[in-house]
Amino acid sequence: MKTYDAIIIGAGHNGLTTAAFLAKAGLDVVCLEKNEYIGGATVSREMYKGWLYSSCSYVCSLLRPEIYRALELHKHGLQVTPFGGSCQFMENGDYFGSYHDPEEAYREMARFSRRDADAYERYSADTMRQCRLVRDNLLRTAPDPTSFKPKDLMGLAELGLKFMDMGEDAMYETIRFWTMSVAEYLDQYFETDVIKTTKSGSGIIGTALGVYSPGTAYVLLHHYMGDVDGNVGTWGVARGGMGAIADSIAGALQTYGGELRAKAGVEKIIVKNGRATGVALESGEEISARLVVSAIDVKQTFLDRMDKSDLPEDFYNRVVNFKIRGSSGKVNIALDGMPTFPAIPKGSTLYHGDMHFIDSMERMERAFDDWKAGTWSKDPYIDMLIPTLTDPTMAPPGKHFMSCFVQYCPYQIDGRAWTEPEREAFGQTVIDQIANYSPDFKSLILHYEVRTPEDIENQIGITEGNIFHGELTMDQLLFNRPVPGYAQYRSPVSGLYMCGSSTHPGGGVMSAPGANAAREILADLRRTNTVPENFGDD
Amino acid sequence: MSVQHVPLGRLRTPFYERMVKLDTLNTWHEWKGYSTPDALYCAETEYFAIRNATAVFDLSPMTKYRITGPDSLAYLNRLVTRDMAKVKPGRVAYAVWCDDLGQVLDDGTIFHLREGEYRLCSQERHYDWLITSAIGFDVTVTEETADIAGLAVQGPTSYSVLSAMGLDGLGELKVFGLMHFDFEGTELMVSRTGFTGDLGYELWITADKAEALWDALFAAGQIFGIRAIGVHALEMSRVEAGYLAAYQDFLPAKATVRNGRTRSPLELGLEWLVDFKKPNFNGRRALAEEKRRGSTWRLVKLDIEGNKAAHHSYIYEKSKNNRKEIGFITSAVWSPICKQNIAIGTVKMPHGAPGSTVWVEIYYQREMHWNRAMAKAIVVDKPFWFPPRRSATPPGPY
Ligand SMILES: Cc1cc2nc3c(=O)[nH]c(=O)nc-3n(C[C@H](O)[C@H](O)[C@H](O)COP(=O)(O)OP(=O)(O)OC[C@H]3O[C@@H](n4cnc5c(N)ncnc54)[C@H](O)[C@@H]3O)c2cc1C
Numbered sequence A: 001m002k003t004y005d006a007i008i009i010g011a012g013h014n015g016l017t018t019a020a021f022l023a024k025a026g027l028d029v030v031c032l033e034k035n036e037y038i039g040g041a042t043v044s045r046e047m048y049k050g051w052l053y054s055s056c057s058y059v060c061s062l063l064r065p066e067i068y069r070a071l072e073l074h075k076h077g078l079q080v081t082p083f084g085g086s087c088q089f090m091e092n093g094d095y096f097g098s099y100h101d102p103e104e105a106y107r108e109m110a111r112f113s114r115r116d117a118d119a120y121e122r123y124s125a126d127t128m129r130q131c132r133l134v135r136d137n138l139l140r141t142a143p144d145p146t147s148f149k150p151k152d153l154m155g156l157a158e159l160g161l162k163f164m165d166m167g168e169d170a171m172y173e174t175i176r177f178w179t180m181s182v183a184e185y186l187d188q189y190f191e192t193d194v195i196k197t198t199k200s201g202s203g204i205i206g207t208a209l210g211v212y213s214p215g216t217a218y219v220l221l222h223h224y225m226g227d228v229d230g231n232v233g234t235w236g237v238a239r240g241g242m243g244a245i246a247d248s249i250a251g252a253l254q255t256y257g258g259e260l261r262a263k264a265g266v267e268k269i270i271v272k273n274g275r276a277t278g279v280a281l282e283s284g285e286e287i288s289a290r291l292v293v294s295a296i297d298v299k300q301t302f303l304d305r306m307d308k309s310d311l312p313e314d315f316y317n318r319v320v321n322f323k324i325r326g327s328s329g330k331v332n333i334a335l336d337g338m339p340t341f342p343a344i345p346k347g348s349t350l351y352h353g354d355m356h357f358i359d360s361m362e363r364m365e366r367a368f369d370d371w372k373a374g375t376w377s378k379d380p381y382i383d384m385l386i387p388t389l390t391d392p393t394m395a396p397p398g399k400h401f402m403s404c405f406v407q408y409c410p411y412q413i414d415g416r417a418w419t420e421p422e423r424e425a426f427g428q429t430v431i432d433q434i435a436n437y438s439p440d441f442k443s444l445i446l447h448y449e450v451r452t453p454e455d456i457e458n459q460i461g462i463t464e465g466n467i468f469h470g471e472l473t474m475d476q477l478l479f480n481r482p483v484p485g486y487a488q489y490r491s492p493v494s495g496l497y498m499c500g501s502s503t504h505p506g507g508g509v510m511s512a513p514g515a516n517a518a519r520e521i522l523a524d525l526r527r528t529n530t531v532p533e534n535f536g537d538d
Numbered sequence B: 001m002s003v004q005h006v007p008l009g010r011l012r013t014p015f016y017e018r019m020v021k022l023d024t025l026n027t028w029h030e031w032k033g034y035s036t037p038d039a040l041y042c043a044e045t046e047y048f049a050i051r052n053a054t055a056v057f058d059l060s061p062m063t064k065y066r067i068t069g070p071d072s073l074a075y076l077n078r079l080v081t082r083d084m085a086k087v088k089p090g091r092v093a094y095a096v097w098c099d100d101l102g103q104v105l106d107d108g109t110i111f112h113l114r115e116g117e118y119r120l121c122s123q124e125r126h127y128d129w130l131i132t133s134a135i136g137f138d139v140t141v142t143e144e145t146a147d148i149a150g151l152a153v154q155g156p157t158s159y160s161v162l163s164a165m166g167l168d169g170l171g172e173l174k175v176f177g178l179m180h181f182d183f184e185g186t187e188l189m190v191s192r193t194g195f196t197g198d199l200g201y202e203l204w205i206t207a208d209k210a211e212a213l214w215d216a217l218f219a220a221g222q223i224f225g226i227r228a229i230g231v232h233a234l235e236m237s238r239v240e241a242g243y244l245a246a247y248q249d250f251l252p253a254k255a256t257v258r259n260g261r262t263r264s265p266l267e268l269g270l271e272w273l274v275d276f277k278k279p280n281f282n283g284r285r286a287l288a289e290e291k292r293r294g295s296t297w298r299l300v301k302l303d304i305e306g307n308k309a310a311h312h313s314y315i316y317e318k319s320k321n322n323r324k325e326i327g328f329i330t331s332a333v334w335s336p337i338c339k340q341n342i343a344i345g346t347v348k349m350p351h352g353a354p355g356s357t358v359w360v361e362i363y364y365q366r367e368m369h370w371n372r373a374m375a376k377a378i379v380v381d382k383p384f385w386f387p388p389r390r391s392a393t394p395p396g397p398y
Helices: A013-024 A065-070 A102-112 A114-135 A150-165 A168-179 A182-187 A193-204 A216-222 A243-255 A298-304 A313-321 A361-372 A420-435 A453-460 A512-524 B016-022 B043-052 B072-079 B127-133 B158-164 B207-224 B231-241 B284-293
Strands: A003-009 A029-032 A045-048 A051-053 A080-083 A086-089 A095-098 A235-238 A259-261 A266-272 A275-281 A286-294 A328-335 A354-356 A381-385 A400-407 A445-451 A496-498 B027-031 B034-039 B054-058 B063-068 B092-098 B104-114 B117-122 B140-143 B148-154 B178-183 B186-191 B200-206 B226-228 B297-304 B314-316 B325-335 B340-348 B357-366 B369-380
Touching (some): A003 A013, A003 A275, A013 A029, A013 A286, A045 A445, A051 A328, A051 A400, A080 B043, A086 A193, A095 A102, A102 A114, A150 A168, A168 A216, A182 A193, A182 A216, A193 A361, A243 A259, A266 A286, A381 A420, A400 A420, A420 A445, B016 B207, B034 B043, B034 B231, B043 B054, B043 B226, B054 B207, B054 B231, B063 B072, B063 B127, B072 B127, B148 B207, B158 B207, B178 B207, B186 B207, B207 B226, B231 B340, B297 B325
Parallel strands (some): A003 A029, A029 A259
Antiparallel strands (some): A080 A235, A266 A275, A328 A400, A328 A445, B027 B034, B063 B117, B063 B140, B092 B104, B104 B117, B178 B186, B186 B200, B297 B340, B325 B340
């Protein structure tokens, strides 16, 4: 029987990234995917004839340009087009627009508060200062603070230097920043509720926390630290949907001679004498390899696909306690034409950006209250985007695809499975909220798909459908991600590695966990590194 | 006596009024006497219209000459370095023309409109040279820059837009081909050419029909993401496609003052445009001699590490010790489509062979302070952006 150099479990974008860099280094790799399609949460599929749905992730900013370049993803069909701005519709008929053009953005803020408009400069600089610290660590393995290895000491020293280099004030700020709520953070700059509401959204996306919960300021950063062509904080759409990202990485993988197998769900990771030696598929087939890399989340990897007896007790318990709660859903809609939003001027650039329909911090917090009570938000925070205004390929000309990301939506209702009427009601909640601001919207709906966290778990396996493969709170970041002592992509079992979003630097379509894992694996094998370095920004 | 006074100030192209309507930025500059927009909404968005949907660029200020007469082929063949006999009616040729010393006067496109009837289109003005070269040939050279309006319609949905506008049969048109259509009783010439390296066309029509053409185009293009663009966006795509710009990557020979500032086609990587087998042409002897003796300069396309654009940088052989300056960058851009830091430059021979490594000194400013980086660069011989859709015939819908 053939023995591969490495098996990668899961063809999400991170698994594919790891596989591609290993194949590029000359390793004989196979990437195994349980579904008949690849991409995991980075996927687009024809869910309605003529329409491509980006069923999970829908916008791109975090994808590291270094990786894009190193894998030559443009040669495999990837194109990321930035879109500008966003719009917050208000109950009183007004709206707050965020424009790409800084002066337009200034004037709009000043329409509500000149003071807020002026404060934006300070907010931007302070946020960018935090961003720089984080961005610098994305394509690095988190140093282990307990280790005396030169690499870790160096890494820590570098991190420390960067930190000290920020200046005394900023050091205090950083500590506060990493622990405070997004609401408190924004209160330091803005007085207008709708402006704060607009900016707070990024603090709770994918997170089982409310805008007033400590730790959400960091989540804001996680959505701000990406860039499109160096414009930090800008988001874009992948031409052909988010699946184009996974497909292009798969293209690179195959160019480097790597194998990709769909419909090959892994039932068990095989461990012999404390060493991973391969996997057993759901079909019963066994595949052996010198090492196994898991791109599925840390709970599925260690709790579902391994025997407890092969794992140290402490480690096992930490994995059990890893926070990975489902809090987001999606409603994807095929539209017969472009809906109108009478509150904003015809032809406004705001149509191209994302739209939200919630206008106060109070409403944001209430939305979270519903989740805590075990149900979906009756007045949710929706991040709605019509990508077809930017990407002409996802629907027939003149028709549109609408992606609605919904916060909050629980994994289960009161601790039990969703019923069909409940799913339907959740979908209707979303449609109704949008229809409040668009009179012709409902009449244009041709088809829609409702996705609860439970659906996401069932389809692509992510525990509780948590979009980041584990929450992005300080206790689960950097050298604590996924669990202390195992933040460098290695596991307690020799020959078994992790490379999915449960690892540093976390979730989002970023490819950084996958690339970092590949670098560590190649180092262990003493092979030439194929993973690029951070571009740097001094 | 009635004197025809020349218009003062900047001229307006036939599409000016239409562009002004869409303009939100109010930043224009001068191009051969005409006002031309840097950008109309946002250079970045406009760039992506080229790569993602359809971009429309007003190229009316391009200098245009009509060349007719029984000797037109012989004349052109004498003028330019490539063999024009191979360029049949309905075809377009990219070409360069040289002085007697084999130094490039300009580059441009020659449209073989009908048997024996050509249009030469270039950045610079050459009437003096064209007339001088016409001595002994039975040809007529007519300047028609202001009479003919031109629009570049470029991008993956451009074929869909033009089809929706009713240009039937365009699907058959190959790269560097041209076709004639009827547009409201006037002849519309469409060529599958462009400066972006993507799927795209150029539309040519008499100036009086310009606005009607624009309106029809934008009406058809609305659902395909059509956008008017300015020069900034075009410039980015031009470098990605590896095309040269006069006054940037080379100087028209007749306009240089200092010795050694001109370039031959061989030095610009355009050897493929020089046909020594065809009958005599301007600069032939000098170019043959250069080929035998070797060139002084070489044009290079560079893939530079990092993400800081290498504007105006020096090129070195080595990064440390004994650093020898071997050339300089003439065009540089961060390529959003390739996620590559790319540039076009000039180096002294024998440096810069394809595949070789050179070093580029990049200065960049961060919050007032200047930084310097020595970045490694690989010399590449292919265009940076060369998608299959550029030449697919018939083109796909997107
Ligand atoms: C609804 C939603 C919206 C999101 N929106 C955005 C967004 O707009 N922008 C953004 O940047 N991020 C977004 N995210 C986050 C981002 O999509 C994810 O963090 C990221 O895609 C995870 O990638 P991954 O490769 O780590 O894992 P996954 O994409 O989860 O990939 C894991 C793969 O493993 C496969 N698999 C599971 N079990 C097995 C098994 N036993 N055997 C074989 N294969 C298996 C799965 O089918 C899947 O293909 C969103 C996520 C969700 C769920």
